[in-house]
Amino acid sequence: MSSLFAPLSAAEIADLVHWRRCLHQEPELSLEEYDTQAWLLATLNALGALGVRKVGGTGLALHFGRGETDRTLLLRADMDALPIDEQTGLDFASRRPGYMHACGHDGHMACLLAVTRRLIAHGHEIAGHVVVAFQPGEEGGRGAVKMIEDGLLDGRWLDGRGPKVDAAYGLHLWSPLPVGVVSCAPGPTMAAVDDFTVVVRGRGGHGALPHTADDAIVAAAHVVVALQSIASRRADPLEPVVVTIGSFHGGSAFNVIAEEVVLRGTARSYGKAVGESLPKWLTQIAKSTAEAHGATAEVEYQRYTVALRNDPEMADRIARVAKATPGVTSVDRTLRMMAGEDMAFFLEAVPGCYFFVGCGGPHAEPHHSPRFLVDEAALTVGSDVMLNAVAEFFGE
Numbered sequence: 001m002s003s004l005f006a007p008l009s010a011a012e013i014a015d016l017v018h019w020r021r022c023l024h025q026e027p028e029l030s031l032e033e034y035d036t037q038a039w040l041l042a043t044l045n046a047l048g049a050l051g052v053r054k055v056g057g058t059g060l061a062l063h064f065g066r067g068e069t070d071r072t073l074l075l076r077a078d079m080d081a082l083p084i085d086e087q088t089g090l091d092f093a094s095r096r097p098g099y100m101h102a103c104g105h106d107g108h109m110a111c112l113l114a115v116t117r118r119l120i121a122h123g124h125e126i127a128g129h130v131v132v133a134f135q136p137g138e139e140g141g142r143g144a145v146k147m148i149e150d151g152l153l154d155g156r157w158l159d160g161r162g163p164k165v166d167a168a169y170g171l172h173l174w175s176p177l178p179v180g181v182v183s184c185a186p187g188p189t190m191a192a193v194d195d196f197t198v199v200v201r202g203r204g205g206h207g208a209l210p211h212t213a214d215d216a217i218v219a220a221a222h223v224v225v226a227l228q229s230i231a232s233r234r235a236d237p238l239e240p241v242v243v244t245i246g247s248f249h250g251g252s253a254f255n256v257i258a259e260e261v262v263l264r265g266t267a268r269s270y271g272k273a274v275g276e277s278l279p280k281w282l283t284q285i286a287k288s289t290a291e292a293h294g295a296t297a298e299v300e301y302q303r304y305t306v307a308l309r310n311d312p313e314m315a316d317r318i319a320r321v322a323k324a325t326p327g328v329t330s331v332d333r334t335l336r337m338m339a340g341e342d343m344a345f346f347l348e349a350v351p352g353c354y355f356f357v358g359c360g361g362p363h364a365e366p367h368h369s370p371r372f373l374v375d376e377a378a379l380t381v382g383s384d385v386m387l388n389a390v391a392e393f394f395g396e
């Protein structure tokens with residue numbers, strides 16, 4: 001290991017792959033990452049890390065640098081897995097039936113460990129500060145918010161003596177992109193995530209006498225269709241919006257008119273104004289459509305995560321760094337999607353970039369699939385880009 005920022009050596013790559021496989025075998029759900037936290041802590045300690053703290057419940061944070069300047073960069077990896085029964089047939093497949101690292105977060109932790117190992121040996125060469133964070137609960141656990149509440153960004157996590165974070169980087173392995181492609185679009189790249197429940201109430205009755213009842217199923221079916229007009233008729237056509245009903249439950253028998261239907265769904269958006277309008281539009285349409293069919297609608301609406309916005313200058317820095325990283329064959333500046341990501345909470349607080357690292361092999365499967373695979377060559381690309389990004393940030 002010659003310097004802080006040289007590409008990973010063959011021995012380091014072997015450890016990187018080994019770490020990812022260890023983590024892959026022991027997946028844990030959001031905010032239940034106790035064994036993952038313990039494994040990371042033991043591995044970091046074995047690598048010689050000092051002062052690792054538990055932050056955000058099952059998360060970890062540590063800190064490097066001489067602190068001659070205040071410039072502080074946060075590096076973040078998420079830790080959680082999903083309630084999916086793995087079907088990859090890999091010899092290092094999940095040992096926990098019903099749980100799987102099917103989003104690549106095992107790889108994110110391994111990459112950040114490889115970067116952290118360099119910081120353990122060479123962190124004193126950095127004039128400012130680097131805060132390394134292993135974040136729990138990305139898949140719906142709001143783990144980023146928990147870490148922020150524990151003071152990760154303002155220094156409270158280190159008894160008030162921690163540096164104040166002023167920039168952040170993170171990466172996501174991305175199987176739709178082949179290995180060698182890195183993507184860092186400027187501006188919003190991932191959506192704000194809202195979730196909602198609509199309870200449609202009618203008046204039950206005999207299936208053969210619909211005129212004596214108010215059919216909640218017919219009313220709810222109209223509500224589902226009417227909600228699709230939010231994206232097509234209410235939102236500015238230049239603003240991406242998705243409204244999806246993911247579950248529709250009601251009724252008990254073939255000859256009984258249902259009294260109640262419960263709809264659950266999600267809405268996605270990028271823009272602040274359009275996002276703030278969504279609860280109002282959805283409630284208005286659900287209530288008045290239900291009423292038009294003799295029923296009522298009660299709406300519960302939660303804004304879950306904010307949209308993820310890459311700071312244009314920080315995204316440009318990642319693009320420059322990635323182009324100069326061996327193993328990177330092309331840099332994409334356009335990839336955007338309506339999936340959500342709670343790295344968004346860090347990037348709402350400080351400028352930064354969350355970039356995608358292609359991990360799709362010849363048999364690429366989508367994220368969250370029970371057959372999801374990571375081409376492990378992507379782990380080296382991700383680690384090397386991250387190391388170079390740290391170097392560039394501190395002007396090395």
Ligand SMILES: [Zn+2]
Nearest residue numbers: 103139367368
């Ligand atoms: Zn995921």
Ligand SMILES: [Zn+2]
Nearest residue numbers: 103104105172
């Ligand atoms: Zn993910």
